Structure formats: structure tokens, C-alpha cells
Amino acid sequence: DIxxxxxPSSLSAFVGERVTISCRASQNIDSYLNWYQQTSGKAPKLxxxxxxxxxxxxxxxFSGSGSGTDFTLTISSLQPEDFATYxxxxxxxxxxxxxxxxxxxxx
Amino acid sequence: xxxxxxSGGGLMQPGGSLRLSCEVSGFxxxxxxxxxxxQTPGRGLEWVSIIYSTGNTYYADTVKGRFTISRDNYKxxxxxxMFNLRADDTALYYCAxxxxxxxxxxxxxxxxxxxxxxxxx
Numbered sequence: 534d535i536x537x538x539x540x541p542s543s544l545s546a547f548v549g550e551r552v553t554i555s556c557r558a559s560q561n562i563d564s565y566l567n568w569y570q571q572t573s574g575k576a577p578k579l580x581x582x583x584x585x586x587x588x589x590x591x592x593x594x595f596s597g598s599g600s601g602t603d604f605t606l607t608i609s610s611l612q613p614e615d616f617a618t619y620x621x622x623x624x625x626x627x628x629x630x631x632x633x634x635x636x637x638x639x640x
Numbered sequence: 641x642x643x644x645x646x647s648g649g650g651l652m653q654p655g656g657s658l659r660l661s662c663e664v665s666g667f668x669x670x671x672x673x674x675x676x677x678x679q680t681p682g683r684g685l686e687w688v689s690i691i692y693s694t695g696n697t698y699y700a701d702t703v704k705g706r707f708t709i710s711r712d713n714y715k716x717x718x719x720x721x722m723f724n725l726r727a728d729d730t731a732l733y734y735c736a737x738x739x740x741x742x743x744x745x746x747x748x749x750x751x752x753x754x755x756x757x758x759x760x761x
Contacts, residue, residue, distance in 0.1 A: 567747040576734055576751035577685065583745035620685055624738075624746030628698040630675075632685040 535559050535623050539633035546638060550611050554636045556604045556621035565625035566604045568597055571635075572617045580619075581606065616640055642666030642750050644735050649755035656725050656759070662718040662735030662752055670713040673738035675748065676720045678731035678757075686731070689720065690738065703729075725759045732756050 536559035546552050556566065564584040569577035579588050581597040584604055594609040608615055621633040648660040660676070676688040689699045689709040697709050708721040718735050733755050736748040 565745050567745065569748075576753055577748075578751070579747050579749050582739070582747035582749075583743070586743075586745075588749075622685075622748070627746065628690070629700070630687040630690075630746075632687070634684050 534629045535562060535626055535631050537621055537623055537631050537633040539619075539621055539636050541636060542634060543637040543639060545640065546611055547640070548611050548613060552608050552611060552638065554606045554619055554621075554638075556599075556606070556633050558602045558604075558623055558625075561601050562623045562625035564600050565623055566597075566599065567622045567624060568606045569620045569622065570615075570617045571620065577620060611638075644737070644750055644752035646733065646735055646752040646755035649733065649757045651758045651760065652725050653761055654726060654759055658722045658725065658757060660720040660722065660733055660735075660755055660757070662720075664716050664718065664735075667737070667750075669711050669716050669718055673740050674709075674711065674718045675736045675738055676707075676709060676718075677734045677736050677748070677751075678729075679734065679754070680731045683731075688733070691718070693740070722757070725757075727759050730757060730759045 538557045540555045566584045568581040570580050571577045585597045596607045598605050618635045618637045620635050643665045645663045675690045679685050691697045691709045706724045710719045735752045737750040739747050739749040
């Protein structure tokens, strides 16, 4: 299986701050990298697909970059509603989708 | 409006069986690639199974031979039949649609709210 490693596992930040979350794949996944946001008690919500494409309706303060094995999710100016857990997911191998362990973003 | 609603979770004894359902509205299950994904505090999000629009099915190694994914094309419902349940199957189970157009890069664009399965004696 392709292993996905996120860092950091948790992050404390302030409203208005710029934050970056990293995700590394154990092998080349091209741009088959997706980011999800999960708030407490809710299902994961797709934010970014194909490493850098923003889902319709997701604020432009969210952005994604990278290809191959190294990827980044950036939130340019944190808002109160952004405090959540973020997961990366590789979809390069269809019969073995894997997720990162998550990054909990806290105030 | 797209909605996925899971049901069927509960408390089961090890070795027991359970059927999870995912009622879908807003798109056609039989024309979609549908997944089950589970989540635990310890293991995070774990992909379980997928059924293609063709009917082909695939499973994670941890559930292969014990779980069966299927669908009812008339009722527009996705199922997960779980047999020989183990304690480590305890999780919140989500159904999720795989976005199959090339532009989506295989992302999971719609998710249900989850149903909790607890396996314990």
C-alpha cells in the first residue's frame, strides 16, 4: 500500500495566521492527492482535489500544491470555522486508497 | 440535493454479522463508483471497499473474505454485509462516492454522516 504521512499531527494557530500542512506519499502519486476537512461530529468534506483544484464553494484562502510525493495544504488567513482536522488522501491506486493520519488544527 | 444516509450500525458480538445500508438521493448508485470508509480514533480513516458502476468489487486486505459490498439498483441503496466481525472492526462507517470523471482525480466528493459499529463481548 501507498503510505501517506502528514505533518504536523497537531498545530496551534491564531485567527488570521497563515498555516501550512504537509503530506508525503511513500511513492509517486502524480497529482492524485486530495484534501479533506473534518469538523467535530461531521463527515469529511472534500476541499481540494488533484493536489491543487479547489472544490466549488471552498474559500480561496485554501490552496494546495505539490506533485509526485510531496504536497502542501495552505490556509492563508485562518478563520474561526477553519479549526478542524485535515486529512490528505491518495487516489492513485484505486484498490488501495489511503489517508494520512490527520492534522488537528487548534486555536 | 445529494444525500447519503447510512444505517444499520450497532453493538455486535465478535463473530457476528451485520448489514449496513446507505440510502442515496440526488444521483444514481448504479452509475457511480461507491465506497465504504471507516474511521477510528486510533487508525484514522481507512478505506474498506469499492463497487464500480460495472459491478466489480474490491476490498481492503483487512476485510477481504469477510465483508461484501453490493447495491440495490431499484432502491438506490448501497450495502455492506459484514461477517465474522472482530473487535478491530469497531469504527464509524461512512459511505462515500468516488468522483469518476478524470478531472476529479478520484476524490470522494460526497459522504454520508456515518453509522457506528461496535464489536465487543
